[in-house]
Each structure stands twice: as structure tokens, then as C-alpha cells.
Amino acid sequence: MKPLVAIRQVSxxxxxxxxxxxxxLDVFEGEVVCLIGQSGSGKTTLLRCVNQLTxxxxxxxxxxxxxxxxxxxxxxxxxxxxxxxxxxxxxCGMVFxxxxxxxxxxxxxxxxxxxxxxxxxxxxxxxxxxxALLRRVGLADKAGSYPSQLSGGQxxxxxIARALAMTPxxxxxxxxxxALDPELVGEVLGVMKQLATSGMTMLVVTHELGFAREVADRxxxxxxxxxxxxxxxxxxLRAPREARTRAFLAAEVG
Amino acid sequence: xxxxxxxxxxxxxxxxxxxxxxxxxxxxxxAAIIVVILLAIGRAFAxxxxxxxxxxxxxxxxxxxxxxxxxxxxxVAAMTLGIALGVVVAIMRLSPNPVLRTVAAGYTWLFxxxxxxxxxxxxxxxxxVFPTIGIPGLWSARAVDVMTxxxxxxxxxxxxxxxxxxxxxxxxxxxxDIGQYEAAQAIGMGRLQALRRIILPxxxxxxxxxxxNEFIGxxxxxxxxxxxxxxxxxxxxxxxxxxxxxxxxLLIVAGLWYLLVVSILTPLQMLLERRFARGIARSx
Ligand SMILES: Nc1ncnc2c1ncn2[C@@H]1O[C@H](COP(=O)(O)OP(=O)(O)OP(=O)(O)O)[C@@H](O)[C@H]1O
Ligand SMILES: [Mg+2]
Numbered sequence: 123m124k125p126l127v128a129i130r131q132v133s134x135x136x137x138x139x140x141x142x143x144x145x146x147l148d149v150f151e152g153e154v155v156c157l158i159g160q161s162g163s164g165k166t167t168l169l170r171c172v173n174q175l176t177x178x179x180x181x182x183x184x185x186x187x188x189x190x191x192x193x194x195x196x197x198x199x200x201x202x203x204x205x206x207x208x209x210x211x212x213x214c215g216m217v218f219x220x221x222x223x224x225x226x227x228x229x230x231x232x233x234x235x236x237x238x239x240x241x242x243x244x245x246x247x248x249x250x251x252x253x254a255l256l257r258r259v260g261l262a263d264k265a266g267s268y269p270s271q272l273s274g275g276q277x278x279x280x281x282i283a284r285a286l287a288m289t290p291x292x293x294x295x296x297x298x299x300x301a302l303d304p305e306l307v308g309e310v311l312g313v314m315k316q317l318a319t320s321g322m323t324m325l326v327v328t329h330e331l332g333f334a335r336e337v338a339d340r341x342x343x344x345x346x347x348x349x350x351x352x353x354x355x356x357x358x359l360r361a362p363r364e365a366r367t368r369a370f371l372a373a374e375v376g
Numbered sequence: 377x378x379x380x381x382x383x384x385x386x387x388x389x390x391x392x393x394x395x396x397x398x399x400x401x402x403x404x405x406x407a408a409i410i411v412v413i414l415l416a417i418g419r420a421f422a423x424x425x426x427x428x429x430x431x432x433x434x435x436x437x438x439x440x441x442x443x444x445x446x447x448x449x450x451x452v453a454a455m456t457l458g459i460a461l462g463v464v465v466a467i468m469r470l471s472p473n474p475v476l477r478t479v480a481a482g483y484t485w486l487f488x489x490x491x492x493x494x495x496x497x498x499x500x501x502x503x504x505v506f507p508t509i510g511i512p513g514l515w516s517a518r519a520v521d522v523m524t525x526x527x528x529x530x531x532x533x534x535x536x537x538x539x540x541x542x543x544x545x546x547x548x549x550x551x552x553d554i555g556q557y558e559a560a561q562a563i564g565m566g567r568l569q570a571l572r573r574i575i576l577p578x579x580x581x582x583x584x585x586x587x588x589n590e591f592i593g594x595x596x597x598x599x600x601x602x603x604x605x606x607x608x609x610x611x612x613x614x615x616x617x618x619x620x621x622x623x624x625x626l627l628i629v630a631g632l633w634y635l636l637v638v639s640i641l642t643p644l645q646m647l648l649e650r651r652f653a654r655g656i657a658r659s660x
Contacts, residue, residue: 175558204566212564222559226577226655236563239573268655288563 124187126151126292126323127172132181134167134347141167143347144181149292149325154318156334156355157327159344160370165327168344169294172325173214174207185213186291212240215285215293220301221277223269229256229280230265233287241288248287255283259313275306279313292323299330331374335359343367430625434616435632443612444633450529450608451595457534458594459587462541467571469546480542487539493600496532499523500604529601537594544586548579580652588645592638599630609633 125148134142141164149155157165170176172183174191183190190210192199202210223232233252237243243251256262259279269277278298285293298314299307311333318324318337328334334341334355341358343351343366351364362368381389434440468480487495502509503519510516552575560570602611613626 173562175561208561208564208566211562216559216562218555218559218562220555222553222555224556224559224574224578226652228655235573236565239569240564270655284563 123150125149126153126186127325128184129168129172130182130184132168132171132178132183134164134171134176134178141347142171142178145344145347145349146181147342147349147352149323151291151323152321153339154324154326154337155340155342156338157325157342157344158329158331158334158370159350162346163344164347165344166296169216169296169325169327173211173216173294175216185210208240212288213291215288215290217278217281217285217293217295217298219297221269221274221281223277223281223284225269228266228268229261229272229283232269232280233284236284236288252283252287255286256280258286258316259283260309273306274302275309278302278310282310282313282317286317292325293317295324295326295328297327297329299328329374331359331371343370345370426624426628427622428625430620430622431628431632434613434622434626434629437616439612439616440609440629440633443607443609443630444637446606447595447598447608447610447633448637450526450533450598450601450606451591453530454533454537454598455591455594457530458537458541458590459545461535461538462543462545463576465538465542466545466549467568469542470549484539484542487536492532492536492597493603495536496529496600496604499532500525500528502528525601525604525606528604529598529606532604533594533597533601537590540590541587544583544590545579547586548583549575551582552578577652581649581656584645584649584652588641588648592641595637595641596634 127147127149129145129147132142132145133140145164145168147155147168157168159165167176171178172185172190177191182192188210191202191207193202194200223229224235227235230249230252233255234245234248237248237251238245253262253265256265259282261276261279261283264272264276264280269280272280278301282293282298295314299310302310307330311330314324314326314333315337326334326338338355340352341355342349343358343362343364345366351358351362351367358367359371362371383389465480465483468476469484471477471480500523502523506519508516509519509522549571556574556578557570560574565573598606598608599610601608602614605611610630613630617623617626
């Protein structure tokens with residue numbers, strides 16, 4: 123089976139500092155992969171490379187067999203136009219740590235913005251689909267609320283609905299619960315769990331090891347820009363092979 | 377309730393006390409001084425060499441009314457041009473394309489760096505440089521015919537305003553969180569669409585107060601167009617006092633009109649601010 127996302131030998135520098143060192147990773151259709159690791163290990167950078175908010179210095183990322191960001195021709199790589207990159211981004215939704223809802227739009231308007239303005243779907247249809255999504259994340263009664271009138275957990279659930287409204291092939295999550303008060307974490311993880319059960323492909327950066335253990339098909343541990351260990355959630359979290367993974371998990375739990 | 381009963385733990389019971397009004401003697405004193413000064417100024421003007429009957433006679437004279445209408449038409453037209461240019465130039469300033477960035481910076485440098493009155497005179501006298509203007513092969517005309525006082529004033533004021541407005545707009549665009557731009561990209565928007573749908577509406581909230589300021593400045597700057605024969609209100613007042621020598625009276629007439637216009641603009645700005653505070657004002 124071919125992976126939905128194939129990350130191959132991706133490196134990224136910020137000036138002198140190398141945030142990603144020859145990272146390779148596969149994500150298969152329907153799979154939930156959790157990325158864990160210390161602060162500064164490059165998890166966010168890797169995620170941002172997948173939806174091209176950051177462009178890698180070298181290496182390649184393929185989504186459904188299509189090379190992202192470049193066109194290969196005569197042994198050279200040519201950068202794609204902004205329009206092409208925008209089209210490629212439609213295949214993956216993104217949920218941010220700080221929600222990034224549009225504050226001047228209601229929850230419903232946030233969700234239909236992409237479908238109507240980018241995908242040119244009919245507003246009435248988009249609205250129906252958005253209401254269905256709001257029901258799915260348990261916020262049907264908040265359709266007309268502005269983000270400033272919603273709690274953090276509610277905002278993040280709207281953000282998930284906004285990502286899903288584009289009918290993406292996979293959804294990227296960057297620490298979706300770390301900006302939330304502890305009592306609001308559960309409602310967001312609940313929505314994500316339900317999404318995983320429905321078969322959505324998910325690449326999730328998280329510090330919620332409980333969530334990873336319960337939901338992830340695979341857990342990937344990163345440290346200093348490299349993938350140290352990767353495998354089934356049970357194995358990596360319960361019986362890590364690498365000493366660094368063990369030290370990280372011990373510190374996280376303790 | 378004059379005596380405070382002691383509570384069980386020895387502290388006095390203050391729960392029934394009211395907070396006494398403060399006396400603010402300083403405020404009364406300053407207010408009195410200001411009233412005296414105002415009265416003195418008012419008396420000086422009332423006794424001075426001003427024929428108030430002329431102010432009354434000309435305040436609503438047809439020429440003056442036409443003048444104030446022309447002033448407003450020019451201010452609105454030049455501001456519209458200024459905002460259009462300002463938005464475009466601000467976006468160019470923030471573009472990844474170095475050519476666009478340089479052009480935009482050069483425009484701001486040139487038009488902020490020279491006096492407005494000089495720019496007006498240059499536009500008006502463009503015919504001295506280019507006797508005929510047009511698009512080669514398509515259309516051409518004599519510059520003197522095309523460059524009317526209206527057009528020269530519009531170009532001079534609007535293009536100058538654009539240079540200032542672009543800086544206001546740039547500040548507004550920069551004030552929007554970078555995460556908003558990334559969220560727009562993540563739902564597949566291109567640069568311009570993200571700017572139009574997501575970034576600009578949020579920037580508007582920030583730029584309206586300084587833009588209101590700019591517009592008030594522009595209303596008054598239209599008076600400079602009197603030097604190139606544009607018939608705005610100051611020009612009309614001047615024409616009248618050339619004939620009847622009532623200089624101060626007519627300057628007062630023009631001044632009162634400017635004050636009135638500016639007074640009306642402030643509540644209009646409040647309305648606009650409320651419109652663009654959607655989603656933000658509600659919670660605060
Ligand atoms: N735009 C940038 N400019 C310079 N350095 C950056 C930039 N973005 C990230 N870095 C650096 O790259 C490294 C990896 O950052 P990244 O955000 O990917 O880490 P992370 O694993 O997501 O950490 P965290 O758990 O704190 O979110 C960090 O050392 C960070 O300082
Ligand atoms: Mg991160």
C-alpha cells in the first residue's frame with residue numbers, strides 16, 4: 123500500500139540552526155499518527171512543511187503521490203506558483219495551537235469561508251454542511267457566536283469544523299489542546315477521538331500521552347530534529363527501545 | 377450611623393458607611409480661570425473691528441455654499457483616491473517582490489518629501505512640461521484642456537494623501553496576527569484573497585481612527601487648492617473679500633464652515649468604528 127503522505131529526507135535550517143535533519147515518515151490512509159517530543163525538537167516545523175507554511179530546504183513530501191511545492195523537470199526542481207500551492211493545501215486541513223479563528227466572523231461564517239470563497243461552493247449548501255459539522259462538534263447552538271464569545275475549547279472545536287469543511291484528505295493538528303485550560307482539554311480530545319474513529323487520516327503533535335495511547339495507530343518520537351523512534355502506540359509508549367524516548371516519557375509522566 | 381460598631385474580631389464595622397464626595401477645589405479654580413479668559417477674548421472680539429453683520433450676511437451666501445460643497449467633493453474624491461492608492465502601496469510594501477517594494481517605498485518617499493502646495497502647482501502647470509498628453513496612437517489632448525483645476529487638485533491631493541495613507545494601512549496590516557494569515561492559507565486562500573477577506577477587514581478596525589485624522593487634515597488641506605483656482609470655500613471667501621475688503625469677516629465665515637464639517641465627521645467616524653469592531657467589541 124502506498125502512503126497518503128510520504129516525507130523523505132526533509133531538512134530545514136533556520137539560519138545556522140538545523141530544525142529538521144533528514145526526516146522521513148509515512149502516514150497511511152486512515153491512520154492516526156502522533157508526534158511527540160521535547161519543546162524545540164522540530165514537531166511544528168515538520169507539520170508546517172506538510173502544508174507548506176514552511177518550505178523545506180531539501181528532501182521531498184508527497185501527498186497522494188503528488189510532490190508538494192515543486193515540479194520535477196529534467197532533473198531539476200521548479201517551485202510551484204502560489205496558486206498551485208494553494209490548490210495542494212486544500213488536501214490537508216490544519217488545526218492550530220492558538221485556534222486562529224477569524225475574529226470578525228461568526229462560527230458559521232468561519233466554517234463556510236473556505237468552501238464558499240475558495241472552493242466556490244453554493245452558500246446554501248456550504249451552510250448546511252457547516253451546520254452538520256457544528257452539530258458533530260457539539261456546537262449547533264453557537265453558529266452565530268463570534269470567537270470572542272466562545273470558550274477556548276469551543277473555539278478549537280469550531281476550528282476543527284473549519285478544517286473539516288474543506289473535506290481534506292488528512293488533518294494536521296499542532297498541539298490542539300496546549301492553549302486550553304485543563305478542564306476544556308477533554309471536549310476537544312473527544313471530538314478528535316470521534317474523528318479518528320470515523321477514519322480520518324490525522325497527524326497530531328501532542329503532549330497528551332493518554333490520547334496518543336488510546337487513539338494513535340502509531341507514535342513518533344522526535345528529538346533535536348530527528349525521528350528517534352517510531353512504532354505502534356503501545357510499543358513506543360509502554361516499551362520504548364531508545365534510551366532518549368524512555369527519558370522523555372519518564373519526565374512527561376513523572 | 378456615626379459610630380462604628382466594633383466587629384467580633386476588633387475591626388470597626390464599615391459595611392454601612394457611604395463614600396463621601398470629594399471636593400475637587402482645583403477643578404473649580406481652573407474652570408473659573410478658563411471662563412474668565414474666554415470672556416475676555418469674547419469681549420475683545422465683540423469690540424474689535426469686526427462687522428458681525430457681514431459674517432451673518434455671507435455665512436449662507438450661494439457662492440460660499442457652492443464653495444463648501446466643492447470642498448467636500450474634493451475631500452471625499454481625494455480621500456477615495458488616497459485610500460485606494462494607500463491600500464495598494466501598503467500591500468506592495470509588504471510584498472515578497474523586491475521590485476514592488478522599492479517602487480512603493482519610492483512613491484512614499486517622493487510624495488511625502490515635497491510640500492503639497494508645490495505638488496499642486498506642478499500638476500496644474502503640467503502643460504508647461506508636456507504640451508500634449510495621451511496614449512500614443514489611441515488618444516491625445518492638449519494638457520491645458522485636460523488639466524483643469526479640479527483634476528489638478530484631485531491628483532495633487534489624492535496622490536499625496538495616498539503616500540500618507542499607505543503608511544497608516546501598512547501599520548494596520550502589520551497589526552493583524554500572523555496566525556490569521558496562516559489560517560487563511562491553510563484553507564487554500566492565496567495572498568490577495570487572504571488580504572481582502574481576512575487581513576484587511578481586521579486591519580480596518582485599527583486604521584479608522586488615524587484615517588479619520590487624515591481625512592480631517594485633508595478637508596483643511598483642500599484650501600491649498602485655492603492657489604490653482606479650484607473654487608473651494610476659502611477661494612470663494614477670498615473672491616468676495618477682494619471685492620468688498622471684509623477680509624476678517626469672510627475668513628471667519630470660511631472658518632465656521634470648516635469647524636462645522638469637522639464636527640459632523642467625528643460621529644460619522646464613531647459609526648464606522650463600531651461597524652468594523654464586529655466580533656471584537658462585543659466581548660470587551
Ligand atoms: N521561524 C523560525 N525562525 C528561527 N528558528 C525557528 C523558527 N521556527 C522554529 N525555529 C526553531 O526550530 C526549532 C524547532 O522548532 P519547532 O517549533 O518545530 O519545535 P516544536 O517541537 O514544535 O516545539 P514545541 O513543543 O515547543 O512547540 C526550535 O529550536 C525553534 O527555535
Ligand atoms: Mg510546536
